[in-house]
Every structure is written in C-alpha cells, then in structure tokens.
Amino acid sequence: MSNEMNGAESLVHSLLLSGVDTCFANPGTSEMHFVAALDRIEGMRCVLGLFEGVVTGAADGYARIADKPAATLLHCGPGLANGLANLHNARRANTPIVNVIGDQATYHSDLDPPLASDTEGWAKPVSRWVRTTREARSVGIDAASAVQASLEGGGGIASLILPSDVCWDSGGLVAERRAPAPAARVEEKAVVMAADLLRAGGVSVLMLAGRALRAPQLAAAARIAAATGARLMTPSSNARVERGAGRHPVTRLPYPIDQALSALAGVENLILVGARAPVAFFAYPGKPGHLAPTTATIHTLARPDEDLADALDRLAELVGSGPVAAPGDARPELPGDADVTSRSVAGVLAAVLPEHAIVVDESISFGRDFFAGLEKAPAHDWLQLTGGAIGAGIPMAIGAAIAGKGRRVVNLQADGSGLYTAQALWTQARERLDVTTVILSNRKYAILLGEYAAVGAKPGRVARHMMTLDDPGIDWVRLGQSYGVESARAESLPRLADLLAASFRRTGPFLIELVIP
C-alpha cells in the first residue's frame, strides 16, 4: 500500500480486510472523502437509504442473517440521532454493527458550527465501543478495532467517529481485525446444576434466546425436553429464530402481561440459555415486574456471550437423551374465504410461504397468532422487533434480503409502525430486493387502544384523535408506488393468497395492503 493513502482510503481497505463488505449509507458533506474512496476501491457494496433510520435498521437485518457486521455511513450527530431508534433495537438483539460517523474536522468543531453536536454522547447509550479518531494514521487500526469490538461479547454496536480531516489527510495505514475469540465455555457446575434441577422434577422451562434459537441448538434443547419433560420457550421478541419444517418448535412468551404471567404460572425451574429472566415490557399498577413466579428457581445455564451450543450439547448428554426427530413438512392447506383475522392470515401465510423465506415480523397487535400459526410452514427464519422502538420492519427487510442472497423476505408490517420509516421501500425498489411487504392496515394504533382500555378509560375525543389513523386513511398502494414498489390491495384471504403467490414468482419488491376490517 502506498504511503500516500488518505485516511478515508485506509478506512475502506481496513473494513474490507476485516470482512465488512456491505455499507448502508446516507452520506453528507463530511463523508465526501469516504465516498470518493469507495469510488476508487473495489469490493464494498454501498446501499443508499433516504433516512438514517433506514440505514441502521437495514444494518440490523443484514447482520442477523449474515452473522457478520455491515458498516453504516452516517452524517454528524443529527444523522446518528436519526438512526438511534433502530440502533437501540439492534443493541437489544446483540447485532454486530460498525457505525462510521463523519463529523466536523478536529480543528473546526471548537467553532461550534451549526451541525456540531455531542456525537459521542448520543452514540454511547447504544454502543459497546465508541472512538473518535484524531489523526489519519489511526483510521485503519480504529476501523479494525471497531469490527473486532462489534463481534465480541455476544455481538454489539461499535461507533467510529471520523472528523473530516482525518479522512482527507494522507498517512492512512491499513489494518485487519484479529481472529475472533471463541465464545467462553460455561463452567461444568452450571451444566450439572441445570441437569439436577431438571431431574428433580417439577415444572421446568428452558428459556432460549440468541444463538440458542438456531436449528442445531434447538435440536439439542429438544433432546433435553424429551429426556426431562422441560418446556422450551423464548422471550417475546427475538433477533432470529430458525423454525418451520425440519426444525424443533419453541413456544414464545406472549407480550400482554396477563398472558405472560399465565404462561409462566406454576413454573418451578426456569433455566436461562442466553436469555435474561423475563420482565414485563412496561410496569402496570399492581402487577409484578418479574414475570416468573417468585417461588421459581432461576438458573443461568449460559449467558448471551457464552457458548450456548456447547452448553446445550453438554446438558443434553448429561440428561441422557438421543436425537429427537423434528416435525416434517406439514404445510397446511389454504383456509379459503374466511374472515380476515390474525389466525386466518397466519393460515394463508403458512400455506404459501416459500422454502427458506425470511420473515421480518413487526406485526405488533394484529400479529399475535402469526408466530404459532406459521410453525408448520416450510423452514424459515423469523426476525422480530427486539427493542420496542417501532419502525424497524421495512428497513430490516432490506438488510435481510441483501444478506439472504435470493431468499424471499416477507415483512409482516403493522401500519402505524411502518409509517415511521416507509421511505425504506424506495431502497427495496432501487436495489431490486425480493421483499414482499404485507401492510396490516387497521388504521389505528391498536396496541395503544388496548393499553388505554387497560388504564380503565373509554377513549374520548382526544384519545381517539391520538390513536386512530383513519382521518384521512393512508393509501398504502399509492405510498408504495410513489417509492417505485409495485403495490396492490387485498380485502379478502383469497386475494391475499393470490397476491402473495404472485409476488413470490417475480423478482424485486412487492407491497400488499391488507385491509383489516
């Protein structure tokens, strides 16, 4: 490499050398030297988002499927700020992401120009690693360190802040990240104690999260369940679950607090495998924060950053069960022209979902029966909103489609949440991504109307004005078309089935506005 390389060029080379070859971007003036470097150096796929929430959500979806980080390219503190909500979701999913944030030149920020802000301060709450590079020759090593940091501790966000002068100054040096340290093996006593608890009898639950939700780990968990009678569960929201035909099913903890409490009632042993002890999403007057019974024994078999596969294998050996067959292909028939309900829509989806599809689930309240309803569909991955910050679905579908390399992505999308980041549809059109978006158009914040009812009040004029989206109704078909995505409306199950099937036969994105009565 030439000594004449500038900082921006060393950044691109170091990211590529460290295995990062995809960059979701919304650049600004301070990132022009990075864009120029990308123009000169081959190998980085750059994907433009019309808003930074699109960029960060796409990076989250990408890494959940690719199992390696993408870079983002963000413009100054406010550009980062626009991406924070989906970074929050990514943090909750332990997703590796490398944020590259261009900022004011080192010597210029003291002048407090209009776009100057506390970029580091905004980055810290979502990042496990933050660094502001101060000279061109450090850019490469900092970039390699950022990639490394994103892959450690079970995965997380590394934010590299690059003042514009460190990008345009010469003296850049190329660096490569170190080989990743293997996840730590859990101690033998944790495995033995789990086995003892399971053998002692009583109602036991294995709460599986993170990497424990991949197919081989679920197979090990199924062996444990077969040997001990333990139930297999997951938290309400998960980064990625491998499921469907040929995979071992797992039950999801319901989101509504009363249902969640019921699901865990009577549990005596709660064994955590990459999961945390389940807590309520929000506090409610007079209801507990911890969802497991206070009398339950809670035992951590493995933390999220430990080797979950190894821990499950060792526990399965110890409790002594051989392999358990996973359910075979049992794809259900199309349900016919029934009412449009959560269950019936799930039935249609299960009947038509392509093999190895990726489902991106931001279905919120209408989707309550989707996860269970698609259990018998062909093998697929299920990606969810993990941090509760809505507006993740349409962006995540971008990244999942790019990482999925031809696998069909089906985004089950609540309308109110979709309106946070609808401009992500344009990137799907621009990149010709195989994404089918199903907008669950109920024209209200249904979850809030439910929560309001729980407060004990009947919605009055103001409350209805704050929680309904029907005046005017949003025309999702025109909205999709405005961003270049072919779009159509479905008002019945047969029409939904036809449009889904048609979308799966073509390449590129398609949007279906499913009208919920």
Added chain:
Amino acid sequence: MSNEMNGAESLVHSLLLSGVDTCFANPGTSEMHFVAALDRIEGMRCVLGLFEGVVTGAADGYARIADKPAATLLHCGPGLANGLANLHNARRANTPIVNVIGDQATYHSDLDPPLASDTEGWAKPVSRWVRTTREARSVGIDAASAVQASLEGGGGIASLILPSDVCWDSGGLVAERRAPAPAARVEEKAVVMAADLLRAGGVSVLMLAGRALRAPQLAAAARIAAATGARLMTPSSNARVERGAGRHPVTRLPYPIDQALSALAGVENLILVGARAPVAFFAYPGKPGHLAPTTATIHTLARPDEDLADALDRLAELVGSGPVAAPGDARPELPGDADVTSRSVAGVLAAVLPEHAIVVDESISFGRDFFAGLEKAPAHDWLQLTGGAIGAGIPMAIGAAIAGKGRRVVNLQADGSGLYTAQALWTQARERLDVTTVILSNRKYAILLGEYAAVGAKPGRVARHMMTLDDPGIDWVRLGQSYGVESARAESLPRLADLLAASFRRTGPFLIELVIP
C-alpha cells in the same frame, strides 16, 4: 383542585396555567395516563404526528410564530431519539419547546425492560434544562419549571422525563410558571463602542440574528445603516425574518464558503447583534473556519439572550438618524414561460405570494436565489433550517400553520430533505392546515454533488449511486395523495403559478411537485 388529582392531570393543568395550550404528540404505552388526562381536561390542542421527527419539527415551527412554547409528547428514549434531529435545529434557533417524555416506571427501569435506554443522556445535548420527576406531587412544579426554563436565556429546550408511575399516582399539585424575567439590557459601553466603530468609518457590517430580525428591530437597524453606511446582514440560516413590503431588507450571508468569504471580504468592523461571529458550516482543506477577515474588529453589541430591540434603539439614537422609510409594495409581475431556475421560480413566488404568508425554507441548493428573489413580495415571515439537520421543512410547516391561525404557509422543500419526514404531510391533511408545499424535485442530493466536485473528483459509479434519487424517481404526487394531501405536478412556470394560486384560494394543504430539469 382535588387532592385526588393524579400526576398526569396536574401536568395538563400546570402546562395550561403556564400558557402552553398546544401539544404535538406521538404517544406510547407509558403516556396513556397523560392521554387520559387530556381527555378529561379541556383546553389543550393535541396534534398527532406519525413520527417523532414530525412532532419536534412542528413544535419548532409553532414557537417561531407563536413566540411561546408548545409541548411535545414523546415515548421513552427511542421516541425522543427520533425527534433529536429537529430538536437540534430548534436549539440552534433558540426555540422554546417543552418536551414531555414518558418513560419506564421509577421502580421498573432497574429491570432493564426492552425499551429502557438512557433518556436523560440523549436529551442533554439539545436541552438547556432536563429533569426526571420522581413522584406525583412534583409533576406540576416540574412542568411549570420546564415552561419557565424554555423561555429563559433567549429561548431553548426543556425536557421533562416522566416515569409512568408519577403520572398514575395520585397527589398531583398544580403549579404555574413565574412571570418571565425581561431580557437583560446591554451595558452602555457596548453601545458606545459600536457607535464609535461605526463613526470611525471603514467598511462596517451589522450582523443581525434572532429577535433583531423582527420588523421593528430591522427598522432601527435601517436607521443605523442610513446614518453610518453600515451594511445589514444576517447569518446564512435564521429562525425567523420579518420581511417583504413595508419591512427593511437585510442581506443574507451565502452558504457556499467561497461566496461567504467574498461577501465579508474587506469588512473592517463586524458588529454582532444577537449573532455569533460567522463560521464555515464545514471545514475545507486550506480554507479558513472564521468567515470574517482576520483583520476585522469584531464587537458584540448584544448577545442572543440580551434585549436586542433596546440595544438597536439606543445605538440608532446615538448615531443620530431619524426614521427611514421601508420599501413599499413593489410586487413583481409573473415572469412568463421562462426556464425553471432558482431565480425564475423566486419570481413566480414573489408575484403570487399572499399577504402575511409564512415561508418555510428548506430549499437547500436549488433555493439559492429564493431569499433575495422574494424581497419585493408582500410582507411575510421567512423560517429556515437552522441546524443543518435536514427533514425540518414539512414538520415546521405544521406548527407554523397552527400558530399562524389562517396565515398561508408556503414550504419550499428540497426533495431529498423532504423524504426524511414526508409522513408529516398526513398531519397537514388531518388538521386541514393551509400549507402549500412546493417540492423542488431534482431527484438528487444536489448539494452533495457540489461538495463532491469541491473534493476534486468526478463522481464514479458508487458516488452517483449514493447521491442520485432517480432510480427509481420518487412520485411526489402519489406520495402526497397517499397521505391525503391533494397534489399535482408542475413542469413549467405558468403551471407552477396556476397551481400556487389555486392552492391559495382553497383551504387545507396542497402539494406541488415542481420538476427541476
């Protein structure tokens, strides 16, 4: 008031009593008790935004016209995060805003539920006042303090974080903000020194910002200019300028650095009136950060938080000029069927702009001739993007229209920036606001292509992919219609003039996609 009032009710009463009667909102579960209180208590106008960037941008536009704060209602840290970019702009405009941010119950956040985040940490960089209320009886006094804080120091953002239990617990008490302290009078020696500099001769500039850009203050500045030959200028971006027929004109510092340096070349005395010494928006290799000549004498007549009107009046008295007549009505004729350029579009706007319109200017690169070109239009207010965080225009138009009470708002909107927060159009339709949005549709990030050229490079494949928006082109007519806003396309000046005039005759919002060749 009853002792049985809960915290949320005391919040609504205290905001109303402190003069805050408009609330831009995107509520979530933790704000349901606040919504319930709004249902029970009369007097607060609640306006729903489909995204928090809409909410905070609307609050900015509102206060710039109303000269008092609106409240925002935001949901937890990620909801605040979505609103930060427009709060950054509002901070740079010294706009008073009271953020009400619902959050996890005091006793629940330690459990680190999925939506928990560092809400205070994210609020601090944009806020001059941040407080997390810990018990119901403090909610009212904290709300009154927040309103007070938003009006102090020249205006700013107060962020009140309310855990859900302090809203639902009883014991709420109503409080009212104190009367605002008057802005401090500047010391006599500052006025005398300004007069001495102006009288000494040499090239002098009065750099006017903030409240100095209201009509009476501009009249005082015009007296000073007439007596001394000083030029009147403003920074590139301003919160609000009162201008047009009957107002004294002022020249805006250009945004491009070379033009800005030229505009200030030869200046010997730079007198700051609510302005800071001008600095470059970004650093560029080999170019200065400070825009005024290093040889210039820079004198602060008044800081933004001081009494600018009084300072200008005293200086005008001291330099001894009587009143100066402002330009009368000299509305230009329509320019006919010329090419669509920045100058010709400004000509059309000047010819048809209604009296007392509010112009919201996020026109970025195409709008370079708009400000000067509308100088002879009827009296109007000019609101700009102040912090460089794009996506402000469509939301600000909402707030300006509500505060303007029937005044027509004309939003001159760059397409790339508009795509950040296009869902704000829906709120314009829902609230039947008299907003005419002119989308300057050049289907590229024109400003970045200019900046890229300044880097010295010809855009290659990647750079073009990162800075053009034409594959696919965005159909703004469908986009507007999807959100319930009547929309049409203009490809010529006469068609633009016809559509503008038609929009001004009707009530409610209208969108014009102006195709830039």
